[in-house]
Amino acid sequence: MSTQKNAQFNVVGERLPRYDGADKVTGKAIFGPDVALPGMLHGFVLRSPHAHARLRSINTSRAEALQGVYAVVTAADLPPAGSTDHRYARDNTFASDKVLYVGHAVAAVAARTQALAEEAARLIEVEYEVLPAVTDVLAAMQDDAPILHEDMRTHSLAGRGEKPSNVASHFQQLKGDPAHGFAEADVIVERECHTATVHQGYIESHAAVATWSDDGVLTVYTTTQGSFAVRDHIVWLLDLPMSQVRVVPTEVGGAFGGKNTSYVDVAAALLARKARRPVKITMPRPDVFLATGPSSGAIFRVKMGAKRDGHITAVQAELFYEAGAYPGSPVGSGATVMFGPYAIPNGQVDGYDVVTNGPRVSSYRAPGGTPGNFAVETLVDELAEKLGMDPIEFRLLNHAHEGDERVDGGTHGSIGGIEVLKAAQACEHYRAPLTGPNQGHGVAHAFWGNWGGRSSCTLSVNGDGSMNLVTSSVDLSGTRTTIAMQAAEALELPPERIRPSVGDTDNTGYADVSAGSRTTYATGIAAIQAAEDVIAQMRARAAALWDVPVENVAYANGVFSAASDLRFTFAELAEQVTGSGGSVSSMANIDAAEWGAGFSTQIADVEVDPETGKVTLLRYTVVQDVGQAVNPTMVEGQMQGGATQGIGWALYEGYAYNEKGQMLNANFLDYKIPTALDVPMIETVIVEVPYPKHPFGVRGVGEPPILPPPAAIANAIYRATGVRPDRLPMTPAHLLEKMGVIGDW
């Protein structure tokens, strides 16, 4: 769907092709696994076949003796651990005492070829004492559960627990008087939901090439969302000066939060140092499932109450999030956003971060939010139904406004949630009749906070008036283009004058990871500031050339002028200033402390086969507030892609473990992500409620669209079948069981 272009802008709002497009359609773009250096060796990581075991011994001598093997490394090659967090990060690089999940790295080999490195890894003798494993969150919380970390005690409001526990922390959010609120309610609904562990499913595996200079400088080429995050991780684990580590980010073949964390960089660096040769490690696909950072499987117990007039009076929720082998699940952000859209007077949310024998979870697009949205928005749908209200009218009646305090204690800033709901209500799809039996229509709504953070942008003026723009913000899906478009807008020049690129940690200012829907927003602000500074410098140079006071030099539409006869186009002045007095460039470094939240409402039409339980998506619409769409085509792409990931979460995706804690589906055949056949065209409605603290009104876009699909589809399934799913993924087996077609599965 097209948007009305905002007349105040020249470049922002245009559907421009991406700067990196030609390289992406010709195979010339260099991704992580494409990097090769002269003399490079190939690394392979030996991983644990056990979900929980004590490491008795590791004997690497036979591997080292194999011809063509240059280095073997283990945890013994890492500097000793300091803090607990450091120990966790160190142990997740190479296990030292215990292995905590199938796929846990034990050792790594560098050899002349990949095949040889794998052969050598098989010669490493590891003696394990196998321990009982636990992969289920509730089982891990039982008193008799196998304990992963003997020194772990639960952190809670009551302080530090006394007994060893797999519950790393328990927090509580409390607003008003929930007991009183539920007493006031005329209708109360509640449900327990179970959601599976899911993976970001980027198609490009993690890959890194490490090389050392003979004076101790380490360079790492890697596929990552944050070159500085990788640098800082390497510095932390290898105890090196920051200036001695250069991280060069490659093009990134999908990330979605999963490449915020470093997995093979330190191993490659250790191997390269020992071998005195460049070493490349590319993770095989099964290792990506087993040993990177998927998103938490979780369990929710949620209760909501409302008065007959439709007003929500109280909510209560317990969230149990699996962290994997080390603490740090996104239960906090899950709790923060789940009730976020609504003005709720009384609420209590308890969150538990629980370690289990699985890979340490990491971020996945709106971390922690999607399963919580499923739990809450299916209940919201049920409340609306029981009150006899239209589901969007019910949400509008209860919607939060700017200044409202949420259950988590935060206060809403400028938000466009109501505008999003109204746009969904107005769109043709919401009113469109279904066309056959066993079909249903569902809707869900979501809030996501987004992020700001630290960004840097350098803009350099060339003698012909063209400019190079360099940021340290890795471009995951088009931000080079959206950042350059904002610079062009601020410069009042055509975007083709600017060539944007992504720099490395040696030649750019610091930036946080490209995550949290922050890059177009925050790095965009840095680009605008650099552009404004370039204009200011150019005005000063024009003033000097013309010998007039700088305040007399005007700049508009790419032209500097003073008095009636003094005039330079940007390019003319650029030619003058680079010829004498030094060239013009500017670096802006920002830390965006405030940012605009996002909302998305989605509408799903489904058909459920009553005999097989198969769900077919007939029609799908994504409505979202993006503040100001910098490039509407790319915004649509984010909305469609995010929703499709949510559709996969809803219907297909989930880690399957056996009783030994081994993952049974670590491949793209058995861990099914949506294919082109599984989704219809994804209709989009872009809503623009400008965020007042960005010069052009931009809000983050990437994360909100992944939140509503499971609930929207579950609510549609309910209307098609009369049963409410309470599991993700909503497999045919789950639906057939709910429908009473089959028994327990």
Next chain:
Amino acid sequence: MTNKTLVSATVNGEPVEFFCEPQQSLLECLRDVLGLTGTKEGCNDGNCGACSVLLDGQLVNSCLVLGVEIEGRAVTTVEGLADWHGLHPIQQAFLEADGFQCGFCTPGILIATKALLDREPNPTEEQIRTWLSGNLCRCTGYDKIVRAVQAAACQLNRECEVDA
């Protein structure tokens, strides 16, 4: 040391000769021996389609073909789509329709699209989705990919009409 086999084949219209170990896949040969890194590895087990190439005009996952199997045969990779005149109409269509985001699955999808349009110049949406169901894309939700294929078909048909 393993015995290497000398393989002679045509890759992107040019004759090539290379030594290949018996267990090396065509994907490894293309990327590591011939330096054609445009073809990507996503899974190495035939499930993602990122390594799609044409072998004598037929769409294959190059991770499931051995390097020695291409003896005397012709391979087309993404590097063989563009020519001296510029981008292939399929590449141009993907560029204009924004039919990709990260670009990693793109080479495989472009090759799969070429294979489809070579045999079916006017595919329906259903045919496009079926044909591309072996090529996983995690970024786009496929909408803009399907539209790019439709635009490419349109453009190629126009060129056919002009040629005729």
